[in-house]
Amino acid sequence: MKTLLFIFPLVFIFFSSWYSYAQQTTLKEWENPLVTEINKEPGRASFMSFPSPQEALSGAPSPFYISLNGKWKFHYSKSPAERPVHFYNESFDDNNWPEIKVPGNWEIEGFGIPIYVNIPYEFADPRTPITELKNGPEPPKVPHGFNPVGSYRRKFHLPQSWENRQVFIKLGAVKSAFYIWINGQKVGYSQGSKLPAEFDITPFIKPGKENTVALEVYRWSDGSYLECQDFWRISGIERDVEIYSQPKVRIRDFEVVAKLDQAYKNGQLDLFVDIKNHLPHNKKIQIKMSLLDSDQIIAEKIQTTLVPKMSEITVEFHSEISPVIPWNAEKPHLYQLLVTLFNEEGKPMECISHKTGFRTVEIKRGQLLVNGVPVTLKGVNLHEHHPETGHVMDMEMWMRDIELMKLNNINAVRLAHYPQAEKWYDLCDQYGLYIVDEANIESHGMGYGDRSLAKDPLWKKAHLERMTRMVERDKNHPSVIIWSMGNEGGNGVNFYAGYQAIKELDRSNRPVQYERTEIGSRLALDFDWNTDIIVPQYPDPKTFEWFGERLLDRPFIPSEYAHAMGNSMGNFQDYWDIINKYPQLQGGFIWDWVDQGIRSKDDKGNIIFAYGGDFGVDMPSDGNFLLNGIVSADRQPKPGLFEVKKVHEWIKFKPLRLNESQAKILVENHYDFTNLRNFKITAYLKADGKILKTIHLPVIETPPHQGETITLDISGVTLSPNTEYFLEMEASTRKAEGIIPAGHTVAREQIKLPWETVSKEMNDLNGHLQMTETDSAYLFYTGNIELSIHKKTGRIIAYRFNKTNLIIGGEGPVPDFWRAPTDNDFGAGMPQKNINWKKATYNQQVTTVKASKNKNGSYQVNVVWELPDVKSRFSTTYIINGDGSVTLKNILEASTLEKSDIPRLGMVLLLPREFDRLTWFGRGPWENYIDRKSSSFVDLYTSSVSDQLVPYERPQENGNKTDVRWAALTNPKGIGLMVVSQNHPLEGFEMTAMPYLSSDFDASTSYEYGPVHKEQKHIAWIKARNLIRWNIDYGQRGVGGINSWGAQPLEKYRLNPGKAYSYSFTLVPVSVSKTEELTKISKQY
Incomplete structure (x- = not known):
C-alpha cells in the first residue's frame, strides 16, 4: 500500500508537468525529453559477427563489417532554419560541399567555435550574445537562432552477398542529437551522445549497389541538458561509424556472468544469449558455448532449441569450472568465450567471441571486495581528450594512457562523466585497470535544488535510458567493477529509479554509486540509500580522517579529490597517510588525468594548447579550468604524476x-x-x-x-x-x-641514516681582505675577487671573480615575498588577500646600510629594509670573508598586524645568462614544494637552467627545489657562484633558477587583480631572457591540492605572520672542472 501511495503522486506530477509542457511548445524531437530515440535498436553488448569460430578467433576483421570512417561530405549551418532541408535525397548534388573527417568534432575541423564552460549551459549563458535564453536555462528549450546543424552525406557499397541478411548501421557516438536517412528514406532519430546508436537498415538498402547515408546532427538538443560536463562543448560524429550484417536468425545480445564460488577458488560461468528470428517461420537451431584458455577448451556445452518466427528468446548456459585463474587489475587473466549458432544441418550460421575474466565484486562489512579481498582504488578521473582531435581518441593515445597509468601505480579510472569508446574497456580488461563506468548524465547547470532534473519525472525516461544502455553495452567487461549513475545532477526520483533499474538489469550485481547523494554539510554528512559507496567530492584530509574514525556501512572512496589544476597536488601524501590508517578508506579518484588543451597556433605562429576563451569572440568561457591533469594534453608527465607514483606505491x-x-x-x-x-x-x-x-x-x-x-x-x-x-x-x-x-x-x-658528522674542515676565510669606501658604495678586495655593496640600496652591485661578473650589475640579493600565483592561489583568493606581500616586494625602504670590521679580519654590512605595506622588517647582515665569500644572515620580523600568510620568503638575485649549468645537493630532480616532495629524494643533481622551466600552459610559479644543502651555477669554463646553506643540514633552503623573471609568470603585472578571471596567457608567450633569476628562499607556501576554488594550503605548509623567520647562506665564487670539486668546496663553509 505504501508503494501505491508513493507512485500515485509521481504519476500525477508527471502528467501535470507533461500537460503543462505540451501546451506551451511545439514538440520537436530535439526539444522533447520524452523522445530520446526513434527506431533505434535496443542496447546490447559490444561484439562482431563472424561466419566461423576460426575467423572469430583469428583477430582479422569480419567479412560482415564495413567501416564508414573517413571523408564525408559536410555542410555547416548556423541554425536549423538555415539547414539544407532535402539534402538526404539520393539525387541531391553535394559536389560543392567540403569534406570532413569522420570521426571528428566539426569545431575542431574548422566549422564553428569550440566552447569551454564548466557548470553553465553554454547555450543559455548570459555571457554570450548568441542565445535567446538570456535568463538562463529553460529545459527542454534550446536556441533556435544559433544552434548549428551539421549535414553529413556519404556513399557506400554493400556486397551482393548481404542480400539475405539483416543489415545494421552503428554510430558509436554522435553529439548531441541526429536524424538518419538511408537512400533518401528516413530511418530514425537518436540522442544521448556517448553511447552507440544502432539502426536496422535492412528495408532501406540496395545490396550489390551504391547506397547513400545522410545524417542531420544538432549541436544542442534537450539531451544537452543532461550533458553539462566539465569539458569542451563540441559536436559531431565522435566515434566509429560502421555497417555490419548478421543472419536472419542472429545473436542479438549476450551476457556473461563469470564469478567465483564462495571460497573464491572455482569459477561459475552463467551465459545468457538472446537469439532473434527475423524469418516469417519458426527456426530450429543449435547453439554452442565454448570457453578457451590459451587455445585449450576448458568448457563446452551445446543446446538445440526452436526460435519462434519474428521473436526473440534467451538461451542459458551454466557451468562450474574448477579451478580458474581469477581476473584482477594486478593479474588480469582472460579467457576466450565463443558462442556459435548452427543451422539444422549443423553448419555455422554465426559466431561471436569475447574475452572474459572470472571475478566477483561485492561489498561486505562496509568494504569493497574483489574476489573476496579488500581492494584499494588508486584512481584518476578520465575524460576522452586528444590534443589534436578533441573528443576523438585513437589507439596510440589509449595505449599511452594505459602505459602511463600502469607505470605510475594507478589501478583505477572513473570514466568522467560518460561511457567511453568500447576499445578502452577491452584494453582495461587486457592490461588490468578497474573501471567506474559512469552514465552520461550531468545537469549541473540546473543546480541541486527544486529545479534539478533529478527531481522532475518528465526527465525520468531520459535518465534511465542513459543508465540502462550503458549497463547493456558494458556488462561483459571484468574491468567494470562499479556503475556510476552520473555526476553532479542532483538527487531525486530519477536517480532512485535509476538505482533500482541498474540493480534489476545487472546479473553480476556490481555496486552502484552516485556522488550527489550527500545529505548534510561537510563533517556532518550522511548519504542517501541509492549509493552503495560513499563517494563525496573534494573532501579535505580532515574529512578523510573523520570518516575513517567512524564505523561505516559503506566504503569511503571519493569520486573526485586532489584537484590537480596547474601547479598542484600538494598534501597528497597527507591524504594517503590517513587512507592507509583505516580499512574502509579505500582510495579515491584524482581530478583528473589529462589537461584538455587543444594544440593550436596563435596569431603569431606560436604553438599553444588552447583553453577556454582562446576561440571566438564574446563566447562564454571558464578559462583554463579544464587544465587539471597530472599529464599534459599531449601526455607528458607533470611533476604531480611523479608524486602520485610515489605516494601510490x-x-x-x-x-x-x-x-x-x-x-x-x-x-x-x-x-x-x-x-x-x-x-x-x-x-x-x-x-x-x-x-x-x-x-x-x-x-x-x-x-x-x-x-x-x-x-x-x-x-x-x-x-x-x-x-x-x-x-x-x-x-x-x-x-x-x-x-x-x-x-x-x-x-x-x-x-x-643517523650518522652525525657535523665537524667541518673549515676553509681559511681570513685571507687579505681590504675595504675602501666611495660616496655610493663599500668596495671589498681579496686576491682575484671584487665585491661592491651600495650604500643606499644595500644590494651587492658588483661581484667579480677571475675578471668574470658573477651577478648582473646592481642585481645582488634583495628580499622577495611574492610568487606568480598558481591556479590554486587564484582559487583561494591569494592575489587579493596576500597582495600586501607583493607590495612589500616592490616598496621596500632601506633604513640602514652600515659597514664595520670584525676582529677576525672579516667585514660586515648591516642592512635593514622596512616593509610598510606589511608593517614588518627584513634585515640582512653581510659577512664578507677574507676568501671573498659572503655569508648572508637574514631575519624577517613579520608583524601580527598583517594577517595574510607569506607567499614566498627569501632573496632573489640576477646572474648573467652564461651560468647555465646548475648543480645542487637537495631534493630533485623534478620540481618540488614543501607539501609535494615525497617523490623528490635528496641527492646530487646536475642539470641546466634552461631545463628548469615546468611548462604549465597558463604561466604560474614553477621550478622550485626544497631542502637544498648547496647549489652552484657555473659557466662552460667552470667559473660560477655557489650557495651553501648555513641552516641545519636537514633544513637547507629552497631554490629556483631559471632564465625568466617571476613577473613573467604572473597573471598580472600590476598590484591589483581582477575579481575572478586570470589574464589569458600561454607558456609559449613567455620568452627566455638574457639573465638568470636565482631565488634563494627560506621557503614558499605549499601549492595546495584540495581544490582550486577556495582551499588554502594546509596550515603546516604556510608561512604565517606574527613571528621571526631567520635563515642564512653563503655565496662562494668557484672555479671547478668536476662536480666532485663542488661537493668538496661545500664542506668548507
Whole structure:
C-alpha cells in the first residue's frame, strides 16, 4: 500500500508537468525529453559477427563489417532554419560541399567555435550574445537562432552477398542529437551522445549497389541538458561509424556472468544469449558455448532449441569450472568465450567471441571486495581528450594512457562523466585497470535544488535510458567493477529509479554509486540509500580522517579529490597517510588525468594548447579550468604524476632500527593480489649522492597485505666530516608483466641514516681582505675577487671573480615575498588577500646600510629594509670573508598586524645568462614544494637552467627545489657562484633558477587583480631572457591540492605572520672542472 501511495503522486506530477509542457511548445524531437530515440535498436553488448569460430578467433576483421570512417561530405549551418532541408535525397548534388573527417568534432575541423564552460549551459549563458535564453536555462528549450546543424552525406557499397541478411548501421557516438536517412528514406532519430546508436537498415538498402547515408546532427538538443560536463562543448560524429550484417536468425545480445564460488577458488560461468528470428517461420537451431584458455577448451556445452518466427528468446548456459585463474587489475587473466549458432544441418550460421575474466565484486562489512579481498582504488578521473582531435581518441593515445597509468601505480579510472569508446574497456580488461563506468548524465547547470532534473519525472525516461544502455553495452567487461549513475545532477526520483533499474538489469550485481547523494554539510554528512559507496567530492584530509574514525556501512572512496589544476597536488601524501590508517578508506579518484588543451597556433605562429576563451569572440568561457591533469594534453608527465607514483606505491619500506653496522627495515606488501617474490629489492648506501655500497636482497616471499622484516649489513663505512648518509631502497619488476617492462621501478624510499658528522674542515676565510669606501658604495678586495655593496640600496652591485661578473650589475640579493600565483592561489583568493606581500616586494625602504670590521679580519654590512605595506622588517647582515665569500644572515620580523600568510620568503638575485649549468645537493630532480616532495629524494643533481622551466600552459610559479644543502651555477669554463646553506643540514633552503623573471609568470603585472578571471596567457608567450633569476628562499607556501576554488594550503605548509623567520647562506665564487670539486668546496663553509 505504501508503494501505491508513493507512485500515485509521481504519476500525477508527471502528467501535470507533461500537460503543462505540451501546451506551451511545439514538440520537436530535439526539444522533447520524452523522445530520446526513434527506431533505434535496443542496447546490447559490444561484439562482431563472424561466419566461423576460426575467423572469430583469428583477430582479422569480419567479412560482415564495413567501416564508414573517413571523408564525408559536410555542410555547416548556423541554425536549423538555415539547414539544407532535402539534402538526404539520393539525387541531391553535394559536389560543392567540403569534406570532413569522420570521426571528428566539426569545431575542431574548422566549422564553428569550440566552447569551454564548466557548470553553465553554454547555450543559455548570459555571457554570450548568441542565445535567446538570456535568463538562463529553460529545459527542454534550446536556441533556435544559433544552434548549428551539421549535414553529413556519404556513399557506400554493400556486397551482393548481404542480400539475405539483416543489415545494421552503428554510430558509436554522435553529439548531441541526429536524424538518419538511408537512400533518401528516413530511418530514425537518436540522442544521448556517448553511447552507440544502432539502426536496422535492412528495408532501406540496395545490396550489390551504391547506397547513400545522410545524417542531420544538432549541436544542442534537450539531451544537452543532461550533458553539462566539465569539458569542451563540441559536436559531431565522435566515434566509429560502421555497417555490419548478421543472419536472419542472429545473436542479438549476450551476457556473461563469470564469478567465483564462495571460497573464491572455482569459477561459475552463467551465459545468457538472446537469439532473434527475423524469418516469417519458426527456426530450429543449435547453439554452442565454448570457453578457451590459451587455445585449450576448458568448457563446452551445446543446446538445440526452436526460435519462434519474428521473436526473440534467451538461451542459458551454466557451468562450474574448477579451478580458474581469477581476473584482477594486478593479474588480469582472460579467457576466450565463443558462442556459435548452427543451422539444422549443423553448419555455422554465426559466431561471436569475447574475452572474459572470472571475478566477483561485492561489498561486505562496509568494504569493497574483489574476489573476496579488500581492494584499494588508486584512481584518476578520465575524460576522452586528444590534443589534436578533441573528443576523438585513437589507439596510440589509449595505449599511452594505459602505459602511463600502469607505470605510475594507478589501478583505477572513473570514466568522467560518460561511457567511453568500447576499445578502452577491452584494453582495461587486457592490461588490468578497474573501471567506474559512469552514465552520461550531468545537469549541473540546473543546480541541486527544486529545479534539478533529478527531481522532475518528465526527465525520468531520459535518465534511465542513459543508465540502462550503458549497463547493456558494458556488462561483459571484468574491468567494470562499479556503475556510476552520473555526476553532479542532483538527487531525486530519477536517480532512485535509476538505482533500482541498474540493480534489476545487472546479473553480476556490481555496486552502484552516485556522488550527489550527500545529505548534510561537510563533517556532518550522511548519504542517501541509492549509493552503495560513499563517494563525496573534494573532501579535505580532515574529512578523510573523520570518516575513517567512524564505523561505516559503506566504503569511503571519493569520486573526485586532489584537484590537480596547474601547479598542484600538494598534501597528497597527507591524504594517503590517513587512507592507509583505516580499512574502509579505500582510495579515491584524482581530478583528473589529462589537461584538455587543444594544440593550436596563435596569431603569431606560436604553438599553444588552447583553453577556454582562446576561440571566438564574446563566447562564454571558464578559462583554463579544464587544465587539471597530472599529464599534459599531449601526455607528458607533470611533476604531480611523479608524486602520485610515489605516494601510490604498493611496497613500503619503513626503518625499524638504524646504527653504523645494521639497518633493520620493515618491508610492507600493500598489493592486493601480488606476492613480493615478483620483485627485485635492492638497497643503496649513499654519501652526498655517491653510492658507497649496493646490496641485492634475496627473493622475499611476502604475501599481499603482509610485512616482513629484513636486516641489511651497512658496516665498513669510514665516516667523513660534514657528510650526509642515506639508505635508498628500491623494488623493481623481475620480468615483464603486460605493458610493464622488466626492471621497472615500482617503489623506492630514502632513509636518512643517523650518522652525525657535523665537524667541518673549515676553509681559511681570513685571507687579505681590504675595504675602501666611495660616496655610493663599500668596495671589498681579496686576491682575484671584487665585491661592491651600495650604500643606499644595500644590494651587492658588483661581484667579480677571475675578471668574470658573477651577478648582473646592481642585481645582488634583495628580499622577495611574492610568487606568480598558481591556479590554486587564484582559487583561494591569494592575489587579493596576500597582495600586501607583493607590495612589500616592490616598496621596500632601506633604513640602514652600515659597514664595520670584525676582529677576525672579516667585514660586515648591516642592512635593514622596512616593509610598510606589511608593517614588518627584513634585515640582512653581510659577512664578507677574507676568501671573498659572503655569508648572508637574514631575519624577517613579520608583524601580527598583517594577517595574510607569506607567499614566498627569501632573496632573489640576477646572474648573467652564461651560468647555465646548475648543480645542487637537495631534493630533485623534478620540481618540488614543501607539501609535494615525497617523490623528490635528496641527492646530487646536475642539470641546466634552461631545463628548469615546468611548462604549465597558463604561466604560474614553477621550478622550485626544497631542502637544498648547496647549489652552484657555473659557466662552460667552470667559473660560477655557489650557495651553501648555513641552516641545519636537514633544513637547507629552497631554490629556483631559471632564465625568466617571476613577473613573467604572473597573471598580472600590476598590484591589483581582477575579481575572478586570470589574464589569458600561454607558456609559449613567455620568452627566455638574457639573465638568470636565482631565488634563494627560506621557503614558499605549499601549492595546495584540495581544490582550486577556495582551499588554502594546509596550515603546516604556510608561512604565517606574527613571528621571526631567520635563515642564512653563503655565496662562494668557484672555479671547478668536476662536480666532485663542488661537493668538496661545500664542506668548507
